Amino acid sequence: MPRYLTRLAAAAGLLLSTGVGAWAVEISISCSALGKEYEVCKEGVDAWAQKTGNTVKIVSTPNSATERLALYQQLLAAGAGDIDVFQIDVVWTGILGEHFQDLTPKTQGVLEQHLPAMVDISRVDSKIVAMPWFADAGLLYYRQDLLEKYNRKVPQTWAELTETARIIQEGERKAGNNDFWGYVWQGRAYEGLTTNALEWIASNNGGTIVNATGEVTIENPNAAEALKTAAGWVGTITPEGVLNYTEEESRGVFQAGNAAFMRNWPYAWALAQGDDSTIKGKVGVAPLPKGGADGRHAGTLGGQLLAVSKYSKNAEAATDLVMYLTNRDEQKRRAVKGSFNPTILTLYEDADVTKASPFIGNLRDVFANAVTRPSGVTGDNYNKVSTEFFNAVHQVLSKRSEPEQALQRLDRDLKRIKRNGW
Ligand code: GLC
Secondary structure (H helix, E strand, C coil), X not given: CCHHHHHHHHHHHHHHHHCCCCCCCEEEXXXXXXXXXXXXXXXXXXXXXXXXXXXXXXXXCCCCHHHXXXXXXXXXXXXXXXXXXXXXXXXHHHHHHHHECCCHHHHCCCHHHEXXXXXXXXXXXXXXXXXXXXXXXXXXXXXXXXXXXXXXXXXXXXXXXXXXXXXXXXXXXXXCCCCCEEEECCCCCCHHHHHHHHHHHHHCCCCCCECCCCCECCCCHHHHHXXXXXXXXXXXXXXXXXXXXXXXXXXXXHHCCCEEEEEECCHHHHHHCXXXXXXXXXXXXXXXXXXXXXXCCCCEEEEEEEEEECCCCCHHHHHHHHHHHCCHHHHHHHHHHHCCCCCEHHHHHXXXXXXXXXXXXXXXXXXXXXXCCCHHHHHHHHHHHHHHHHHHHHHHHCCCCCHHHHHHHHHXXXXXXXXXXX
16 A cells, blocks of 8 residues: 555544544534533533544523523524524423424433433423433522521521521621621522522412412412512511522622521532632531421422524534533533532432532432422413513512512413413
8 A cells, every 4th residue: 555545544543543533513502601610511511522523612601591591592583503502491491492403312211310300391292302411409508607606506497597597697797797698599580589489489388380280379378478578588687689689699698708598509519618618618508498387398490401403503413412411420520520410310329429519418308399480381481471470579579569469460460471372
């Protein structure tokens, strides 16, 4: 064989063995960037790029889930192929599902490994339109050191939380920290407020806005009572600024050492325990409080999925990236590094995962009691339902409306949406 051919054959062999081929493509993926999320996503996609010889571009997205949805709706409605892989919220499959590839054939033998609730959420009309990536549930973060200092227990009911938060706040302010608050959470008028308010209401036996058969159930005294309690926190144990907080603003206050309690998702754990955190080693995690003695612990089920756009020009490579990022090894790495809660069940018993997030074993109960938002039953109307709900709640929190009136109006508005079809 002439020398140049031998060289060519050797080069081709090398390319094949490293997986780099002439078919290498560029895939773009939208990752959210809460806390460490961008960094952890980048490490995952870089590893896939290295393995396959493809390149990946990350498009970062707004922190507010509501703004992110609006961006995706715009891109997808235009049939834009700019983003191949979308990180989507568990409540968006009904809204966006028609724009995604059917992944069902690729998921045979894989789905059984995942939390059933997350698999249910990934399906639209029996098609898998996205792969489960990580599961979220609302959690109560508390300052263990301060509970000890003030000789208080982890609160089991919202009334106990209110009292303990007030005691610690008064004590810390007397001791000189005027910026100290009892309880921080997410109160901006966006999807995050829907998740918080659903927890207050469901934990107080006030239902889930719309029930499993599609009836609007929100106008009830237990729901009104729950909203009244929450409105009472604003300006007392919670800063007024909470009315504009998303996850990251509340984490900012808590992680700076300026709050006794915080409601947030699991991702906040890895950051609170980070080397640069002022509260490292001082934090505990528990289920959110119950509405009262006969209420229940109710964390909202959240989480994120990965979907492949129908308009992708490289759907095969994009699907391969999705399957890689959602596989066991990558979910484990993300759980250890960023406390992103796996959707693969066996990881809840994995020693490295439980070492990194010691509370993760208890999360099984939190998930068993988790409340789901009515996204399945309201389908592509979910965003309208949620928007009416968070706006009504925001009015109550900002004292522009009494809970009863707000819920009465909300009931009327939701029934109007329902009449147009769900
Ligand atoms: C988290 C959850 C998601 C929820 C959002 C609200 O990203 O994973 O399900 O809708 O927070 O802010």
